[in-house]
Structures are given as C-alpha cells and as structure tokens.
Amino acid sequence: MSKPEPGAAPSGPAPDPFRQLLDEVGAFVYTIDLQGCYTYANRLVLELLGHPLDYVLGKDISHFFGEKSNQVIRENDARVLRGGETIAREETNLIKATGELRTYWSMKKPLRDAAGNIVGMLGISHDITEKKRLEDRVRKQKELLDTVLDNVDALVYMKDANRRFVYANQHMADVLGLPVERIVGSLDTDLLPRDLADRFWAMDQKIFASGQRQSSEEAVVDACGRLRHYWRVVVPLPAPDGTPAVIGLSTDITELHELKEELRRQASTDGLTGLANRRSFCERAGHEFARSRRHGTPLSLIAIDIDHFKRFNDSYGHPLGDRVLCAFAACCQSMLREADLCARTGGEEFCILLPDTGLDDARRIAERIRVSAGSLCVDGQSPQLRISASFGVASLESGDQAFDTLFSRADRALYCAKQQGRDCIFAWPGG
Numbered sequence: 001m002s003k004p005e006p007g008a009a010p011s012g013p014a015p016d017p018f019r020q021l022l023d024e025v026g027a028f029v030y031t032i033d034l035q036g037c038y039t040y041a042n043r044l045v046l047e048l049l050g051h052p053l054d055y056v057l058g059k060d061i062s063h064f065f066g067e068k069s070n071q072v073i074r075e076n077d078a079r080v081l082r083g084g085e086t087i088a089r090e091e092t093n094l095i096k097a098t099g100e101l102r103t104y105w106s107m108k109k110p111l112r113d114a115a116g117n118i119v120g121m122l123g124i125s126h127d128i129t130e131k132k133r134l135e136d137r138v139r140k141q142k143e144l145l146d147t148v149l150d151n152v153d154a155l156v157y158m159k160d161a162n163r164r165f166v167y168a169n170q171h172m173a174d175v176l177g178l179p180v181e182r183i184v185g186s187l188d189t190d191l192l193p194r195d196l197a198d199r200f201w202a203m204d205q206k207i208f209a210s211g212q213r214q215s216s217e218e219a220v221v222d223a224c225g226r227l228r229h230y231w232r233v234v235v236p237l238p239a240p241d242g243t244p245a246v247i248g249l250s251t252d253i254t255e256l257h258e259l260k261e262e263l264r265r266q267a268s269t270d271g272l273t274g275l276a277n278r279r280s281f282c283e284r285a286g287h288e289f290a291r292s293r294r295h296g297t298p299l300s301l302i303a304i305d306i307d308h309f310k311r312f313n314d315s316y317g318h319p320l321g322d323r324v325l326c327a328f329a330a331c332c333q334s335m336l337r338e339a340d341l342c343a344r345t346g347g348e349e350f351c352i353l354l355p356d357t358g359l360d361d362a363r364r365i366a367e368r369i370r371v372s373a374g375s376l377c378v379d380g381q382s383p384q385l386r387i388s389a390s391f392g393v394a395s396l397e398s399g400d401q402a403f404d405t406l407f408s409r410a411d412r413a414l415y416c417a418k419q420q421g422r423d424c425i426f427a428w429p430g431g
C-alpha cells in the first residue's frame, strides 16, 4: 500500500476508486505518521471514531480511545514505527465516544519512503468483538458443562458408530484407571473386557437402528478389581461432525444393588439359623416338584420336629434353645448334598427336600440325621441336655397334583412319628 497524502479527504465529483475500495473492504484501514497522528482513515474507522475525516486527520489515538488501551496500542505502534517490525495481534480499544470495549485483530506494518526510511504505519484491523464474546460464552458454557459432567455421580461418555470413544468424563477415567486423553479415540474393545465391550456394542447397535434410548443394569470390575454395578442409560446423539453416536450415562448403583441383594437374602433366609425360610423353601419345592414331574425322577421330603422343645426352653432358657436350633440346623446341613434343600419352616420345625431321591434313601438320610442329632453337644453342655427329633418321610407319588400333597403326607408321617414315641422316623405310608 502506498503512503497516503496527509490530510487528504475523499472529495470532488469523481471519488478515488482506490479509496472507495478501502471503504468497502470490511476492515478498519488507517495510516498514521511518525507522531502517531492519523494520515488516513477509511469509512469504518471514521464510523468507529464518530468523526469525519477532516476532524480525525492530524489527531492521535488519545482523542478517541480510553487511556488504558492506548498504552498497549502505543507500545505496538512504537515497535512498528521505531523497530520496523510488522506485527499481527489482538488489541482492545475502549471507544471513548461509546464507552464500549472492542477487540480487534490488528495487522500493523511500517510505511517507508523511496529511500526506505520509515515515515508512518499502515494498520488493518478486523473487529473480532462478537467472535470473542461468542468464544467466551462457549468457553464458559464448556467450563460449566465440564464441571457438571466431572462432578455428576455417573460415568458419562460418547461413542461413535465405529465403537470409538469421542468423550469421557473424569469419573469414567477414574473407574477405568486411565487418563481421559487415553480414553478418547480408543475403541471400546481396547479398554473393556471383550465380552462386556461386545454387550455394550450390541446395545449401541440397537440404538443406532431404532433411534430409541436403551437402559440396562451392568456389572463391571473397576480398576481396583472391585465389582461395581451400574444403571446404564444410552441415548442416540449425533457427534459434532454429524455422524451417528451414542451418549451413555452409567450411574453407580453398587450400594443399592448390594442392599437389594441383602434384602432378597433376608427375605428368603431364616435369621436365626441361616437356612432357607418357609417362603423360599415352598418356592424352590414348587420348582423341584415340576421338574420331577417333567423328568419322572423321584423327589422326597423329610419333615422334622425337635422333641419336647417347649420343655427344653422352659428348663434351660430361650437363648440356649436358640443355640440348639442353630446346632441342629448345622447338623442337618452337614448330612446333605448340594442339590438338597434344608429349611426352617417353623419354630422348631425343619424340612428337607431331596431331589432325585427315593423313599428308602430319604429314610436313610433321616436316620443319619436322627442319630447325629442325638449326640449333638450344645455349648459343651452335659449329656442330659441332649435333644432328639422326630422325622416324617414321604416321596412323590404318581397321583400328586401339587407339592402340597407331598408336604401334607410328610406332615402326617411326622405326626405318626410323634405318636410312636418321638426320636424316630415314620416313612409314609409304611411306617
């Protein structure tokens, strides 16, 4: 750009096309002399300064900009005017006329005469105030989002249609024991056990196909080797470049899961002996009954009642009675196979379900328990504290329509054992 004539103003009937061009260029174009006074300003500069060219020419920036920003501008200008540098950088101007702070991307270049001496400076600036504001807003929103995502008690991630992680929050990084940068860009198969990655991928594919969110409960071993349970919600969302992707939010429900398991265990277990309770016994017995019916396999039941337990309680106290119940339960358990089920079905009543076992074998098992119970030594007590129990044994018969039929036969057999003097076994129907 050639050096403009100081004080020259576009005037006359045929305006200089070159100046017209500078007025339309969409940037702030100006020149200053060695003293920093304007020697040219295009239309945008004049609009910004709020004065006509006649007024602006020969005046320096102190007439138009706030002093604070002038300091930086002057330093930049000096580097061009004194040092001969060409600089391109961001500058901030406090516009005196409006009180507004605006940001520019400014390119400043020395103007030289024919001998090469610096005679002034050419400045071209682009107003980037709105862009900066937008960037600032985006940055603040990103900071806010990052803060939320990194502090939310959930693993948050984004995965593309090629199984590659596009985003992972800090919580996810902590669980995987990897930095976020290592997760982003990796395939799920690089970071997760193959079967888990494939399970997740199968769910992702369903989402890509249906466009519908999916949810499931997942168990994952974390970086410390602990089994953790997550409630996983995955929703479809296009990646920033428009390609299909999914966003996953996995909430740690380990404690809730453990609580649920504990409640389930408590609901099916007898609190004193740790055996199955009546409810879970009947549930399992129903299944075994159906299975035996289906496969034509035998099924037997032993109903047990400790003898004169009221007398025992009355004589030695309830706490010792409790310990007897526990010892008796352990004794029964020790005589059984994995597939057998022993339950405490009432106060001093027990039931043993024996799948794939006929009446004779069930009778033998009952006899073993009876003998063993007779020599039970509770808390190292003297032999006169020994207990006995009565046993009713019954097996599945062809006409049985439901487990209850077998149950009541075993109960009747138990009644017979009590009638026969206790501490004995009665096998239905024979005795």
Ligand SMILES: Nc1nc2c(ncn2[C@@H]2O[C@H](COP(=O)(O)OP(=O)(O)OP(=O)(O)O)[C@@H](O)[C@H]2O)c(=O)[nH]1
Pocket: 272, 305, 306, 307, 308, 309, 310, 311, 313, 317, 318, 319, 320, 321, 322, 325, 346, 347, 348, 418, 422
């Ligand atoms: N210690 C203790 N006793 C219990 C528990 N549940 C029930 N019992 C007692 O078991 C006794 C059962 O008594 P009964 O049903 O009269 O029968 P029994 O004294 O065993 O007499 P027979 O069955 O006829 O031999 C009662 O005294 C109950 O209080 C328990 O959890 N702990």
